[in-house]
Amino acid sequence: MPDPLYQVEKVCPICEQKFKLTKTRGQAIAVSTDTDFCTHFKDLNPSYYTIWVCPHCGFAAHEERFFTLLESARQKLKKFLEGREVNLDLSGVRSWDQAVTAYKLAIFYASMVHLPASHIASLELRLAWLYREKGMAAEETAMMKRAVEGYKEAYMREQTPIGNLTEVTLTYLIGELLRRIGHYDESLTYLSRVVGNPQAKNEKRVLEMARDAWQEVRDLKKAAEAPANGAE
Numbered sequence: 001m002p003d004p005l006y007q008v009e010k011v012c013p014i015c016e017q018k019f020k021l022t023k024t025r026g027q028a029i030a031v032s033t034d035t036d037f038c039t040h041f042k043d044l045n046p047s048y049y050t051i052w053v054c055p056h057c058g059f060a061a062h063e064e065r066f067f068t069l070l071e072s073a074r075q076k077l078k079k080f081l082e083g084r085e086v087n088l089d090l091s092g093v094r095s096w097d098q099a100v101t102a103y104k105l106a107i108f109y110a111s112m113v114h115l116p117a118s119h120i121a122s123l124e125l126r127l128a129w130l131y132r133e134k135g136m137a138a139e140e141t142a143m144m145k146r147a148v149e150g151y152k153e154a155y156m157r158e159q160t161p162i163g164n165l166t167e168v169t170l171t172y173l174i175g176e177l178l179r180r181i182g183h184y185d186e187s188l189t190y191l192s193r194v195v196g197n198p199q200a201k202n203e204k205r206v207l208e209m210a211r212d213a214w215q216e217v218r219d220l221k222k223a224a225e226a227p228a229n230g231a232e
């Protein structure tokens with residue numbers, strides 16, 4: 001089997017130095033997908049490698065955003081990172097810890113230059129999934145909380161589709177994340193919007209997932225309310 005990782009050389013848009021980064025060949029085998037679209041992989045998790053990190057200045061961004069900075073953002077980052085010597089080489093095989101570091105850096109820089117809320121939320125959600133991988137529930141929930149706030153902002157302000165997130169899918173994802181962090185009433189609001197959206201008919205799988213999540217929240221709420229209302 002060929003090595004699933006390979007190296008490419010890039011020039012950092014911030015410090016303008018050459019560096020090597022590691023990419024995956026896209027032969028990762030998905031084992032399962034959670035209800036918030038977190039995919040679990042058999043061996044290699046490709047999301048470990050989608051954040052590019054310059055070993056010289058430390059700039060980090062998602063691969064789709066690495067070279068698309070506005071000039072004003074580039075100048076801001078340049079000023080911030082100027083003269084810093086970071087010895088942070090995340091090329092080669094990335095450990096879980098290194099993947100977490102890469103995501104934290106990408107979130108930090110994306111926030112600094114005000115990239116769209118949906119983009120920052122997607123990074124936060126992916127970081128939450130890394131915590132899920134290790135069973136770190138508190139960290140996972142904290143990161144999902146941040147992600148859901150970003151997605152709610154995107155829902156109000158950004159034009160859908162956002163990447164492959166249609167309005168229906170985005171609405172569902174917000175409802176599902178709210179369910180996962182225990183905000184049941186608000187979760188029902190978003191899940192009902194999916195069920196009531198005529199466009200949802202074109203996204204049958206998401207519609208079905210929204211119905212399941214809606215039912216689950218209803219059941220959870222009922223269970224939580226039962227003792228307070230006395231025995232029935």
Ligand SMILES: [Zn+2]
Nearest residue numbers: 012015054057
């Ligand atoms: Zn650099």
